Amino acid sequence: MxxxxxxxxxxxxxxxxxxxxxxxxxxxxxxxxxxxxxxxxxxxxxxxxxxxxxxxxxxxxxxxxxxxxxxxEAEVFALERGLIEAAGETPVEISVSAPPVLAASLIAPRLPAFYAEHAHIRLHIGTEARNVSLTRREADIAVRLSRPSDPQLVIRKAGQVCYRLYGSPAYLRSREPADYVFIAFDELLDDTPQQAWLKQMAAERAIVLRTNDLGLQCAAAAAGAGLAVLPDFAAAAAGLQAIGGETDEVRRDAYITYHEDLRGSTPIAATASFLAECVGTGSGRRPAE
CATH class of the missing domain: 1.10.10.10 (Winged helix-like DNA-binding domain superfamily/Winged helix DNA-binding domain)
Known part of the structure; x- marks a missing residue:
């Protein structure tokens, strides 16, 4: 067998x-x-x-x-989604996939308030950089920075993440623009809008650090290693200073998405609304220059 x-x-x-x-x-x-x-x-x-x-x-x-x-496999995943929908007030675990910086900066600080209101929901938050498959139930809900194309998904726009060029105040005071060096993602994320923008600004100047960990990019920029393109909320937490005017930015729409089979699930609806609020409150935060 x-x-x-x-x-x-x-x-x-x-x-x-x-x-x-x-x-x-x-x-x-x-x-x-x-x-x-x-x-x-x-x-x-x-x-x-x-x-x-x-x-x-x-x-x-x-x-x-x-x-x-x-x-x-599709039938098994449909059955599992049905079990979530029927969970009612019994304890239920919801699996969430989110970009690491959004999970750490926007979602985690608001978890106590969420659990106080929804004591029967337990969240499992995965922070892989790749887009997981919701159809194959690699997660129940995903927070994404690009609009999914799968017609089986419910898609809700939650806000925007604004990226600008940031450096530490001390670094910016001590160098002329021609002497700036840069901190970037590695080549695996070269196709992201913020990386393409950074490479255009860097031109012939040096990229001294490549890492896909935005926390490390923030820490390196705060230490004076160079400039990085970062979300406003992450740069604010690190005490970094924005460079350029109001139009010197890249904005990426953020979406909350889940399988259409879960449209009627109360725990999924509550979690999706929570995630949308978290992402929405992170939109448009710019540190003072």
């Missing part, structure tokens, strides 16, 4: 075509994915993948099994 867990690992590998990518999605190590898929092939007596270097390509038999397994 086939094991559903084996099928779940098989679908992840079929979707991502590499052990490492499937493992990141499932939050396990790649050896576990390989072992589960091998177990499924042994139990079924079928060769499901052609293994080519670091890529796994579905065989004809694998394509047929994957079609059935995805339908099974």
């Amino acid at each position: 086939l094991d559903w867990d084996d099928l779940r690992y098989f679908v992840a590998l079929a979707d991502h075509r590499s052990l490492s990518a499937a493992a990141r999605t499932l939050k396990v190590d790649h050896a576990t994915v390989a072992r589960r898929v091998a177990a499924l092939e042994e139990k079924s007596g079928l060769r499901l993948f052609d293994r080519r270097a670091r890529r796994y390509l579905l065989t004809g038999q694998g394509l047929r099994i994957a079609e059935h397994a995805r339908r099974m």
Whole structure:
């Protein structure tokens, strides 16, 4: 008899075509994915993948099994979403995915007030940089800085995150603009609007630090390592000074989104409203120059 867990690992590998990518999605190590898929092939007596270097390509038999397994997976996720909707006042855990800086700066400080009003809800907040799949229930609700395109999702605009160029007051006093150096994301986030804007401003000047941790960017800028493009609320907390005029900014719309199956869920509605309020209060905060 086939094991559903084996099928779940098989679908992840079929979707991502590499052990490492499937493992990141499932939050396990790649050896576990390989072992589960091998177990499924042994139990079924079928060769499901052609293994080519670091890529796994579905065989004809694998394509047929994957079609059935995805339908099974969709039904399981729909059942799990239905359990949330029916939870009522019994304790329920809601999984939230949010950008790290929004989770730490805007959501976490307001959690006590949320729990005081909704004692039966427990939040699990994940802060991965990637966009998780709500259809596959990698999270129940997501806070995103780009509008999702999946037609199965409920999408609510919650506000805007304003990015400006910031440095420490001491750094700005001690240097001429021609001598500024910069702190940036690494190449994985080169396609974000704020990174493209920073690279345009940096031109031929040096980027002395690359990191995808906005907390580290704030700390480095506060220490005088260089200038960084940061959200207003994060820069305010770090005591940084904005450079440029009112139009020298990048604004990104923030969205709260969840699967349409959860539209009637009271815990989901309460959590979504809370997240929208958190993001909304973080819009448009600019430290004094």
